[in-house]
Amino acid sequence: MSVETVPREAVEEKPATPLKAKDFKGKVDPDWCPGCGDFGVLSSLQRACVNLGLRPHEILTISGIGCSSNFPGFFNSYGMHTLHGRALAVATGAQMANHELTVFVTGGDGDGYGIGGNHFTHTARRNVDLTYIVMDNQIYGLTTGQVSPTSSIEMKTKSTPFGSVESPINPITAAIMNGATFVARAFSGDARHLTGLIEQAVRHRGFALIDVFSPCVTFNKDNDYPFFKQRVKKLEDEGHDPGDWKAACEKALIWGDEIYTGLFFQKPDTPTLGDREPVLDEGGSMAGRELGITPGQSDRIIKRMM
Amino acid sequence: MSSERFDFAIAIGGAAGQGIATPGNVLARIFIRRGLHLNAYNAYQSIIRGGHIFLTMRISDRPVHNHGDKLDLLVCLNQDTMDRHLGLMGPGTRVIYNGDTITPGSPGDGVHLCPLPIGELTDNNRNKLVQNTVALGTILNLLGMDFQILEEIITMQFQRKGQEVVDENVGVARAGFDYAAEHFEHFNLAVPSGGKPLAVWTGNDALAMGGASAGVKFYCAYPMSPSTGVLHWMAQNARELGIMVRQVEDEIGVANMAIGAAHVGCRSMCATSGGGFALMTEAVGSAAMLEIPVVFIDVQRAGPSTGVPTKTEQGDLWQILGASQGDFERFIVAPTDALDAFNTMPELFNLVDHFQCPGIVISDLLISEGTFSVDPEAIDMQPEIDRGELITESRNGVSDIPTGSQEANGHGLIGAPSNGYLRYENTDSGISPRALPGVEGYAHVVATDEHDEDGVLVSDEFTNPHKRRKMVEKRARKFKDVARRIEPPTLSGADAADAEITLIGWGSTHGVIREAVEILNRDGIAVNHLPVKWIVPLHAEAIAEVFASAKRTVIVENNHSGQFHRYLRGETGLTAEGHIRKYDGEPFMPHHIVDGVKELLAGQTDIFVPYQEVIV
Numbered sequence: 056m057s058v059e060t061v062p063r064e065a066v067e068e069k070p071a072t073p074l075k076a077k078d079f080k081g082k083v084d085p086d087w088c089p090g091c092g093d094f095g096v097l098s099s100l101q102r103a104c105v106n107l108g109l110r111p112h113e114i115l116t117i118s119g120i121g122c123s124s125n126f127p128g129f130f131n132s133y134g135m136h137t138l139h140g141r142a143l144a145v146a147t148g149a150q151m152a153n154h155e156l157t158v159f160v161t162g163g164d165g166d167g168y169g170i171g172g173n174h175f176t177h178t179a180r181r182n183v184d185l186t187y188i189v190m191d192n193q194i195y196g197l198t199t200g201q202v203s204p205t206s207s208i209e210m211k212t213k214s215t216p217f218g219s220v221e222s223p224i225n226p227i228t229a230a231i232m233n234g235a236t237f238v239a240r241a242f243s244g245d246a247r248h249l250t251g252l253i254e255q256a257v258r259h260r261g262f263a264l265i266d267v268f269s270p271c272v273t274f275n276k277d278n279d280y281p282f283f284k285q286r287v288k289k290l291e292d293e294g295h296d297p298g299d300w301k302a303a304c305e306k307a308l309i310w311g312d313e314i315y316t317g318l319f320f321q322k323p324d325t326p327t328l329g330d331r332e333p334v335l336d337e338g339g340s341m342a343g344r345e346l347g348i349t350p351g352q353s354d355r356i357i358k359r360m361m
Numbered sequence: 362m363s364s365e366r367f368d369f370a371i372a373i374g375g376a377a378g379q380g381i382a383t384p385g386n387v388l389a390r391i392f393i394r395r396g397l398h399l400n401a402y403n404a405y406q407s408i409i410r411g412g413h414i415f416l417t418m419r420i421s422d423r424p425v426h427n428h429g430d431k432l433d434l435l436v437c438l439n440q441d442t443m444d445r446h447l448g449l450m451g452p453g454t455r456v457i458y459n460g461d462t463i464t465p466g467s468p469g470d471g472v473h474l475c476p477l478p479i480g481e482l483t484d485n486n487r488n489k490l491v492q493n494t495v496a497l498g499t500i501l502n503l504l505g506m507d508f509q510i511l512e513e514i515i516t517m518q519f520q521r522k523g524q525e526v527v528d529e530n531v532g533v534a535r536a537g538f539d540y541a542a543e544h545f546e547h548f549n550l551a552v553p554s555g556g557k558p559l560a561v562w563t564g565n566d567a568l569a570m571g572g573a574s575a576g577v578k579f580y581c582a583y584p585m586s587p588s589t590g591v592l593h594w595m596a597q598n599a600r601e602l603g604i605m606v607r608q609v610e611d612e613i614g615v616a617n618m619a620i621g622a623a624h625v626g627c628r629s630m631c632a633t634s635g636g637g638f639a640l641m642t643e644a645v646g647s648a649a650m651l652e653i654p655v656v657f658i659d660v661q662r663a664g665p666s667t668g669v670p671t672k673t674e675q676g677d678l679w680q681i682l683g684a685s686q687g688d689f690e691r692f693i694v695a696p697t698d699a700l701d702a703f704n705t706m707p708e709l710f711n712l713v714d715h716f717q718c719p720g721i722v723i724s725d726l727l728i729s730e731g732t733f734s735v736d737p738e739a740i741d742m743q744p745e746i747d748r749g750e751l752i753t754e755s756r757n758g759v760s761d762i763p764t765g766s767q768e769a770n771g772h773g774l775i776g777a778p779s780n781g782y783l784r785y786e787n788t789d790s791g792i793s794p795r796a797l798p799g800v801e802g803y804a805h806v807v808a809t810d811e812h813d814e815d816g817v818l819v820s821d822e823f824t825n826p827h828k829r830r831k832m833v834e835k836r837a838r839k840f841k842d843v844a845r846r847i848e849p850p851t852l853s854g855a856d857a858a859d860a861e862i863t864l865i866g867w868g869s870t871h872g873v874i875r876e877a878v879e880i881l882n883r884d885g886i887a888v889n890h891l892p893v894k895w896i897v898p899l900h901a902e903a904i905a906e907v908f909a910s911a912k913r914t915v916i917v918e919n920n921h922s923g924q925f926h927r928y929l930r931g932e933t934g935l936t937a938e939g940h941i942r943k944y945d946g947e948p949f950m951p952h953h954i955v956d957g958v959k960e961l962l963a964g965q966t967d968i969f970v971p972y973q974e975v976i977v
């Protein structure tokens with residue numbers, strides 16, 4: 056059995072015919088509400104794939120469940136629309152089983168930091184080589200507007216009609232503490248910035264998180280486009296050093312008149328889970344290997360049982 | 362001991378931490394190298410130190426399928442073992458113990474007490490574990506066997522620890538052997554040689570080896586007794602065999618990770634016990650909806666909830682039958698012993714690959730942690746591998762780049778034209794050729810939401826009821842004739858015309874029922890046996906035929922509520938006349954079933970629950 060994939064190194068090379076962003080359009084157009092922040096994420100990912108010279112069959116895009124998790128259906132690549140919260144677990148299996156694929160995980164704040172929080176922690180610490188794009192709208196969109204793990208304290212939602220009494224998670228500091236090696240934040244209203252961060256994230260070997268402010272125009276009236284437009288400031292303009300995790304955490308915790316976007320933290324050259332997995336030292340991807348065991352191997356196993 | 366065959370049982374009892382595993386392993390090696398068959402059951406508790414551990418090892422010159430009814434030799438490593446079990450020892454048996462520290466109480470008639478002056482025999486060695494090795498020497502002498510074989514196996518067992526440890530152990534074993542020769546009367550028997558050497562494994566080893574032979578390239582798990590042995594075997598052998606093994610954060614992650622690996626083309630599997638399987642539940646249905654082949658193993662232990670972690674039960678059947686929402690296709694199989702578990706794995710992988718659906722193996726502590734001898738030649742690690750309709754090569758000239766303009770497609774929605782590949786093509790068989798990610802020209806999206814043939818969500822177009830129906834029927838069609846693919850259950854024992862009672866069991870009770878049937882038939886009570894292995898698909902017609910001709914049907918199962926009985930009734934409308942059930946955590950012994958049949962025949966009860974005499 057042979058599975059034809061282009062090795063990771065080829066990502067740097069442009070394919071024969073350069074692709075256009077529309078080549079990454081899916082079979083159906085998005086059914087998101089007009090103005091939903093997720094449109095900006097979709098076009099940024101399409102643009103980034105063009106710039107990276109990727110081709111649709113080399114990509115596996117995996118999501119959970121939510122408005123944002125409908126993403127793979129609108130994007131032209133191999134895709135998996137899995138269970139709510141489980142995308143990172145599925146993606147770890149897929150990435151480790153065929154490390155020649157470029158793996159994107161796309162989903163929401165509820166999907167990734169709520170129900171999928173355990174996988175978030177562990178995928179980060181394992182440094183699985185994938186790019187995780189969270190469309191963080193600080194609300195549960197698909198279920199029509201309940202509080203989410205990133206909703207601000209006192210936020211009124213359908214499940215917190217008198218205001219939330221819980222503090223939100225900070226995805227950036229959480230990811231850094233969990234051992235993620237590439238941690239960024241973006242705003243879907245700034246597609247050019249987001250596109251650049253996605254390209255960097257794909258080139259980064261290891262677990263890359265991009266938490267994207269992606270306003271839910273229907274259910275979150277607090278954190279809308281004007282809210283972010285007035286506040287976001289790019290770390291790149293501040294001379295932030297992504298190697299400095301303490302500075303990264305300090306900047307990530309600032310939430311007021313100024314909110315930072317950009318690359319908070321990167322620890323390049325950290326071995327990925329695949330790098331550390333001896334079974335992958337030779338023989339190519341697991342999925343491409345000959346099945347079964349040899350008579351020599353079985354003889355040795357049976358001898359140990361005697 | 363019956364006269365026509367060699368049938369001998371040794372038990373070793375002590376506390377956790379007293380090192381019962383080592384003498385158990387040494388004895389097992391000695392007997393299998395002699396070509397003798399064995400079956401061992403270790404009763405233990407969920408503690409690392411203390412408690413009571415009781416290993417029963419039954420040896421015979423003919424295959425043995427359970428740990429039997431009686432003990433011939435008892436080794437007490439502590440007072441507790443003596444107090445608990447001396448009363449069960451009958452005439453002609455021997456009881457070995459440390460005479461310095463253990464007092465025997467009052468033995469029954471004809472029981473030979475064999476106290477060992479351990480301090481004297483070991484030069485007051487402070488390592489308490491050496492008493493186990495002394496006992497091994499004594500056992501060999503009582504059995505009239507040569508010391509040499511013991512020396513060989515001890516050397517093998519302790520080699521890694523250095524020559525000094527080997528010499529020390531051989532020395533004390535010799536002391537135990539010689540002391541027995543001078544002071545104890547050995548058994549009046551000759552341990553036969555069974556011919557060619559056998560091998561020994563546990564059910565968990567067999568499940569792992571079956572998976573490896575079937576071509577599993579991805580195994581993941583979260584530790585949970587009694588399934589952890591599969592993880593240990595895989596981890597130990599992964600590098601040599603080129604299998605990726607991952608320990609995951611929880612069983613939800615396990616199941617989903619296995620699905621991810623399977624989707625890109627690996628044969629992948631995972632194992633757990635009931636609580637972990639509960640967490641995997643949602644993923645089982647997702648594999649069915651995504652149409653991804655993956656194998657889940659549930660090694661049952663006594664429930665509900667955390668239950669009795671180190672005790673056996675057949676209590677997860679309804680959990681497995683009900684695992685995950687909606688109607689979907691999946692295989693459920695309950696192997697009958699270690700070798701059957703081994704052989705089931707490649708068969709199941711071929712089935713799930715062919716039908717593109719999940720498969721669930723039901724094991725239990727009895728099989729998974731039980732130790733079985735096996736003829737090495739019966740272990741075929743190069744089984745046939747059939748991956749079904751898999752697309753791994755690109756088509757000439759077909760790419761995934763949409764050509765032409767955006768247009769209304771079959772969904773009445775605007776979107777890019779596609780490569781034309783239909784992952785969920787509505788074929789006559791219901792099976793749609795499966796392209797693996799990475800192959801050019803077949804890019805597609807799989808979805809846990811209901812989807813059309815091309816993977817586009819049905820809900821994207823206001824939930825089209827006709828498409829929904831089409832896809833439900835497409836998946837269901839895969840299983841239309843599926844029972845043909847597996848062996849129907851067959852009767853054994855007395856002729857159907859003569860049998861007073863037909864015993865029906867499922868999974869791990871096979872071995873013990875089989876022996877009970879032999880005993881009953883020998884006692885003049887005609888009984889036969891229908892072991893059921895495949896739960897889904899169920900050979901309902903074959904079972905109905907047996908019921909139609911049976912005088913009286915009795916279902917034997919290791920649970921309280923008769924889970925298999927309720928399932929059978931639901932699927933076939935058939936009701937058994939009697940039941941033998943056990944749910945105290947310990948497995949059936951043959952006489953439990955023999956007694957049950959006799960009581961049921963006498964009309965004393967409809968449900969017989971045997972009393973567990975051995976308190977472990």
Ligand SMILES: Cc1ncc(C[n+]2csc(CCOP(=O)(O)OP(=O)(O)O)c2C)c(N)n1
Pocket residue numbers: 120121122123124139162163164165166167190192194195196197198203
């Ligand atoms: C196990 C499970 N629980 C609950 C749901 C219902 N559900 C679907 S999406 C969702 C939340 C979505 O929020 P988020 O992940 O932030 O995505 P968004 O819609 O905001 O993009 C919930 C609770 C589900 N599908 N599965």
Ligand code: SF4
Pocket residue numbers: 086087088090091092093122123192196197270271272273274
């Ligand atoms: S509900 Fe909110 S998140 Fe969902 S599509 Fe509409 S705007 Fe986007």
Ligand SMILES: [Mg+2]
Pocket residue numbers: 121163164165190191192193194195196203
């Ligand atoms: Mg959300």
